[in-house]
Amino acid sequence: MTFKNFIKKVHLWLGLSSGLIVIILGITGCLYAFEEELRPIVHDYYYVDQVKSQKLPISRLLEIAQEKNKKINPNQILSGCRTISDDKRTVIIWFFEELDKDAVWYWNRYQSTYFYMDPYTGNIEEIEDYNFEFFVFIRMLHQTLCLNSTIGDPIVGTATIIFIISLITGLVLWWPKNKQAAKQRFWFRWKNTTQWKRKNYDLHNIMGFYMMIFALILALTGLVWAFECYDKGVQWLFNGGKTYEREKIVSDTSQYNQNNPADKIYAATKQLEPNAKSYYLFLPKADDSLAVFQTFVRYENRFNDVSMQFDRYTAKPLKITTYDDKNNGEKFRFINYDLHVGSILGFPGKVLAFFASLVCASLPVTGFLIWWGRNNKKKKTPSKEKTVK
Incomplete structure (x- = not known):
């Protein structure tokens, strides 16, 4: 077996083994890319009915939320709140309760309730079951396949590592032998007579090539949440081989x-x-x-x-x-999420992350179709020769 044939085998079987998870990660990544922009649009309770001159104290809003939540979720603990500078936005107050840390599904592991309150009147605009809010569900599907993190993180992390190897082996297979071959691999040269198999092959190779760097960034930054050792290792690397202990601040x-x-x-x-x-x-x-x-x-x-x-x-x-x-490790960890979703470059970065995720989701599909097409070619029936008597 030649080196290239070996790489083909590796690329094929790694792609087939991780394909379904990569598709899920890619599609959910697309949906979550514009989460910050879409939430206020799809949830009308993010806004108050009328802006007034005076807001209630935060302590009063916390009291109202606590009194209400004691009646519906008495075991939940008040955890925090968020206020937004936009005067039209509601104040968000949330409660948390750990249920079963060993549960298989994330929604059975903990429960969290979010209150959206009018800061001027104290009216509760919405009580949200955080676990089943659409974007939370998409994020958990993306991060752990909706499983307990102790189960889902290794599965998603392993699939991501396989995807990284697939990208590298794909680049090896894509690499042209000469300039003439390179012309066919940098852009689509479709004609009216171009068959769908050729189009599918070009989509897999050309789109994979152009999005490879961005796909690698998405994958490498995503591994930070999958493996704690990777997270600590990256911070250790950015700190020049040093480990810093966090200073613990306590109340008097x-x-x-x-x-x-x-x-x-x-x-x-x-x-x-x-x-x-x-x-x-x-x-x-x-x-x-x-x-x-x-x-x-x-x-x-x-x-x-x-x-x-x-x-x-x-x-x-x-x-x-x-x-x-x-420190340098903490700085990288702090912006890792922004690198992962593209927001570090603002809205254009999110658009780029969206298309990169979309291409990542398409690669297993187009790759599978290439493999399926090659293994299910229609056999040509030999024409019957006329015998001359």
Whole structure:
């Protein structure tokens, strides 16, 4: 067997073994690429009916949501809230409860409820079962095939590694022997008489070639969520072989105060970062007296995002972390999601990620049709020769 024939075999069987999962990942990647833009369009409860002059305090909105959720989900814990600078947007408050960490499906592992509230009146516009929201379902199908992460991550990660090898072996097979052959592999040269098998072959080879770099970026950044060792290894590499321990910030229990510091912390966060796109408040667990109150400030440009930690009892700022404060490994990890979905280049980057995902989903299909066509050729029946007597 020649080297090229060996590569063909490897490319074929790896493609067939991972094809179905790659199709699922590609299609869900397409759907999720514009998640941020589509959510406000498909969910009318993201907006209030009327903008007024005065908003209710965050603490009051939290109280209203807690009172309501105790009646429908008494075991869920208040986890956080998000406010958006757009005055027309509702405030989002969410609750969380771990059900069964060993469950097979992700929706049986935990339960989360999201409240969308009018910040002016306190009216609850929508109570959303987070696990079955459309884009959440698409993301979980993309990330773990809707399985428990301990099961789904290795499956998706392994299929992704196989896909990476398939891309490399595909490039080896695509590589032309000479300039004349190269002309046929850089663009479509279809005619009216071109058969569908040739068109399918060109779609597989030419589109695969042009999208290879982007497909590799999608695959390599996706592996960060699949394998913890890969995630740590990439950060270790960017840190030049160094491992950094995270500094643990704790609250001062001697300064215990029963008053809810949410309003004070929210005001302090907005004062420090007045031009942010949205503000996240992550509430500490009630049974962890040392846990701090954390906020996250989101901008249009991710490099401007800021995370803050406050003392849960005094609302005193304990640590403020900007992008520049992170080590190189943390910087890469911070922008990994934006690289994966293309948002690091703005809307054009998302469009590019969309088409790259679409091509990734098509490669197993066109590849299978090539293999099927070659193994199911119609045998030509030999013409009967007339015998001369």
